[in-house]
Amino acid sequence: MKLRAIKGIIIKDLKELRREKMALFWIFIFPLMWITLFGTMWGGHNPPISLDVGVVYTYTNESSAFTAYDVLRIMENVTLEGVHVFKIREFSKEESGINALKHGKIDSLIVFPSGFGRNVSTGRQAKIYIYFDRSDPQQYQIVRGTVMGFFSEMEKKMREKRIEIQLKYMEAYIPKEDNISPETIKEYLIASAEPLEVEEKEVSGKSPTPIQFYITSFIGIQFLFATMLTIGTGTLEEIEKGTLRRIAASPATAWDFLTGKMLSTFLIIMVSIFVGLGYAKLVFGETIVPSPLGWLIIFIASIFSMSLGLTIAMATRSIKSTTAVVNFVSMPLLFLAGIVIPESIVPSWARPIANYFALGRALKEFRLLEIYHRPVSEIMPGLVLISIETAVVFLTAIALYKWAIKRLEA
Amino acid sequence: MEHCPIYYGETMEAIEIKGLKKSYGKFLALKGINLEIYEREIFALLGPNGAGKTTLIRILAEGLGYDAGEIKVFGRRLSKETARFIGYVPQESISYDLLTVEENLKFYADLYDAPKKKIYELIDRFALPKKKKAKELSGGFKRRLNLAISLLYDPKILILDEPSIGLDVPSRRELWELIQEFKKEGKTILLATHYMEEAEALADRIAIMNEGKIIALGTAEELKALIGEESIIMVEGFLRGLKRLKSEFRLVEKEGSVRIHVKNPKESLPKIVETLVKSGSEIKTIKIEEPTLEDVFLKLTGRRLE
Ligand SMILES: Nc1ncnc2c1ncn2[C@@H]1O[C@H](COP(=O)(O)OP(=O)(O)O)[C@@H](O)[C@H]1O
Ligand SMILES: [Mg+2]
Numbered sequence: 001m002k003l004r005a006i007k008g009i010i011i012k013d014l015k016e017l018r019r020e021k022m023a024l025f026w027i028f029i030f031p032l033m034w035i036t037l038f039g040t041m042w043g044g045h046n047p048p049i050s051l052d053v054g055v056v057y058t059y060t061n062e063s064s065a066f067t068a069y070d071v072l073r074i075m076e077n078v079t080l081e082g083v084h085v086f087k088i089r090e091f092s093k094e095e096s097g098i099n100a101l102k103h104g105k106i107d108s109l110i111v112f113p114s115g116f117g118r119n120v121s122t123g124r125q126a127k128i129y130i131y132f133d134r135s136d137p138q139q140y141q142i143v144r145g146t147v148m149g150f151f152s153e154m155e156k157k158m159r160e161k162r163i164e165i166q167l168k169y170m171e172a173y174i175p176k177e178d179n180i181s182p183e184t185i186k187e188y189l190i191a192s193a194e195p196l197e198v199e200e201k202e203v204s205g206k207s208p209t210p211i212q213f214y215i216t217s218f219i220g221i222q223f224l225f226a227t228m229l230t231i232g233t234g235t236l237e238e239i240e241k242g243t244l245r246r247i248a249a250s251p252a253t254a255w256d257f258l259t260g261k262m263l264s265t266f267l268i269i270m271v272s273i274f275v276g277l278g279y280a281k282l283v284f285g286e287t288i289v290p291s292p293l294g295w296l297i298i299f300i301a302s303i304f305s306m307s308l309g310l311t312i313a314m315a316t317r318s319i320k321s322t323t324a325v326v327n328f329v330s331m332p333l334l335f336l337a338g339i340v341i342p343e344s345i346v347p348s349w350a351r352p353i354a355n356y357f358a359l360g361r362a363l364k365e366f367r368l369l370e371i372y373h374r375p376v377s378e379i380m381p382g383l384v385l386i387s388i389e390t391a392v393v394f395l396t397a398i399a400l401y402k403w404a405i406k407r408l409e410a
Numbered sequence: 411m412e413h414c415p416i417y418y419g420e421t422m423e424a425i426e427i428k429g430l431k432k433s434y435g436k437f438l439a440l441k442g443i444n445l446e447i448y449e450r451e452i453f454a455l456l457g458p459n460g461a462g463k464t465t466l467i468r469i470l471a472e473g474l475g476y477d478a479g480e481i482k483v484f485g486r487r488l489s490k491e492t493a494r495f496i497g498y499v500p501q502e503s504i505s506y507d508l509l510t511v512e513e514n515l516k517f518y519a520d521l522y523d524a525p526k527k528k529i530y531e532l533i534d535r536f537a538l539p540k541k542k543k544a545k546e547l548s549g550g551f552k553r554r555l556n557l558a559i560s561l562l563y564d565p566k567i568l569i570l571d572e573p574s575i576g577l578d579v580p581s582r583r584e585l586w587e588l589i590q591e592f593k594k595e596g597k598t599i600l601l602a603t604h605y606m607e608e609a610e611a612l613a614d615r616i617a618i619m620n621e622g623k624i625i626a627l628g629t630a631e632e633l634k635a636l637i638g639e640e641s642i643i644m645v646e647g648f649l650r651g652l653k654r655l656k657s658e659f660r661l662v663e664k665e666g667s668v669r670i671h672v673k674n675p676k677e678s679l680p681k682i683v684e685t686l687v688k689s690g691s692e693i694k695t696i697k698i699e700e701p702t703l704e705d706v707f708l709k710l711t712g713r714r715l716e
Contacts (some may be wrong), residue, residue, distance in 0.1 A: 008520025019508040249472040250521045
């Protein structure tokens with residue numbers, strides 16, 4: 001092991017890279033473009049929902065205590081994160097409201113039939129018609145959820161109010177001696193109207209943001225492309241040019257060369273990962289700061305990726321084929337190994353790839369650790385698996401490299 | 411860690427090769443080479459393409475494996491240890507295109523663990539533009555950079571493969587002067603070439619190689635003496651009927667001229683002129699010339715050198 005020679009190889013590689021515009025683009029700019037693109041498309045916080053709601057109701061002369069008008073005032077006052085959720089537009093006729101809904105001018109149409117106010121005020125059941133547009137399933141889910149949510153909340157409040165009114169009438173008839181207080185009766189009444197009280201709670205305190213997901217995708221992309229290509233084509237270039245033969249003939253050995261090449265590749269990829277993490281912080285105000293275990297996963301994954309790149313290069317023995325094979329293999333893996341899409345939407349037949357292909361698995365464990373903050377014990381089996389795979393591919397790469405060197409000297 | 415070679419007598423072998431054989435698969439590239447290269451001489455391997463010159467050199471300088479034979483460098487078996495004695499200037503450029511002259515030299519200095527100050531000495535000596543990227547260098551400067559790289563660790567033996575191939579005439583002359591300077595500084599030089607002018611201009615001794623064998627060895631004078639009684643008739647002009655001459659004489663054709671080997675010029679000259687003229691040639695000049703190494707090669711192999 002000649003340290004000065006290894007240092008020389010690393011410095012030489014870094015200097016060459018600095019002047020190679022295409023390589024710089026693929027290693028540094030392309031992944032940043034990826035984060036930017038996906039980050040702005042799907043990342044960040046969803047803006048608070050605001051819906052345009054059309055309403056149709058009939059003015060009546062009746063002087064009810066509670067009318068459709070009151071419902072609308074309440075709707076108008078509902079806010080979420082300081083934003084009014086419902087924007088009310090009144091329509092005089094049901095047809096014109098439906099028309100507006102069909103043309104996407106409003107998100108939903110609420111029709112209060114005549115007699116709504118009277119029915120509510122007199123303790124009868126009151127009817128409401130709500131129209132939705134189902135052409136966009138996702139939008140439909142959101143609109144329906146929001147509007148129905150409002151009415152179910154509204155219903156609950158009305159129920160309580162009614163029970164209170166009913167109690168007032170009932171109080172006179174409740175026998176005093178039976179120790180039944182009005183509160184107990186109210187409780188029973190509410191419970192019979194609403195036997196279950198469901199309260200929503202969240203499990204994890206910090207919910208992951210899409211930006212964090214795309215940062216990890218970026219790291220995966222670096223391993224699938226830049227890392228493999230840098231070491232693979234870098235080594236082949238030196239074989240083709242004859243410089244590797246020269247290095248092997250110098251006091252430094254072919255092993256010093258490989259050590260230098262791996263270290264320089266590792267350094268380049270680490271710098272690109274740092275740049276990516278910093279860039280996300282700068283542009284989206286969010287990033288991931290990996291824990292030591294997170295860095296260990298990155299380290300093992302980079303060894304795996306370098307070994308795989310070297311294996312492909314030494315097996316094909318041509319720069320063009322190496323580039324083609326890496327692209328051909330990595331492009332589908334971006335999706336099938338769950339690198340750029342969550343595993344949950346990876347087709348089920350491809351799930352094993354995400355689980356057993358070291359880079360897919362490494363990224364999965366990295367996400368569990370750094371985004372979902374799962375306990376270390378949960379990561380361990382995966383870590384063992386990727387370490388074993390890495391060792392196997394590494395030894396394969398070394399064997400093929402040894403063979404290539406032999407051929408140089410034959 | 412400079413090893414001082416032991417002297418015995420006046421000359422000592424810098425390189426000694428015995429019975430060297432090398433094959434690429436089934437193809438025998440070197441068929442038993444025996445050679446001694448003395449210290450401080452310029453030794454040329456002269457031979458056509460495919461003769462095996464590069465193969466021989468790569469065995470000496472790059473550790474290329476061989477099948478049989480014995481090689482000694484200053485009396486020691488050729489090995490990674492003796493590699494330090496040998497500087498190798500290959501035919502192809504070994505510099506990295508994107509690195510500057512200085513950066514290339516720094517890289518190789520790191521590889522060979524050579525002192526940093528040597529880098530700047532060599533830049534000055536060869537007048538290399540140190541901030542220029544290797545890919546921006548002319549052919550002559552690229553060759554000089556190759557040369558500088560192999561001199562970084564001050565080897566006692568310098569091996570050059572086709573040093574002037576692809577160079578224009580002035581760059582070639584400059585390179586030849588440099589090679590002669592190295593000799594004056596006490597270096598032993600082994601060069602491979604297929605230009606007889608190069609071998610003749612530089613070498614103290616020349617080995618003529620053909621098809622993996624050394625077919626003649628000696629000084630240029632000694633080699634030319636192999637021609638023996640033969641004379642060379644040189645004819646220039648628009649020449650026809652060379653085919654007919656070929657059946658009777660050995661000859662070397664070049665553009666617009668031919669060198670004809672004859673035993674007895676007085677008898678042959680009229681015959682040659684007659685044949686050429688009858689075939690419709692226009693002869694411009696005709697004279698009897700000194701033999702060249704090309705003629706020697708022709709006599710030995712029946713083939714042309716280039
Ligand atoms: N790596 C190789 N594999 C197979 N054949 C080779 C190889 N290198 C050279 N040869 C063959 O060996 C012969 C000698 O080649 P070489 O040593 O390059 O000759 P020279 O340098 O005199 O032109 C040629 O016929 C060439 O085709
Ligand atoms: Mg050659």
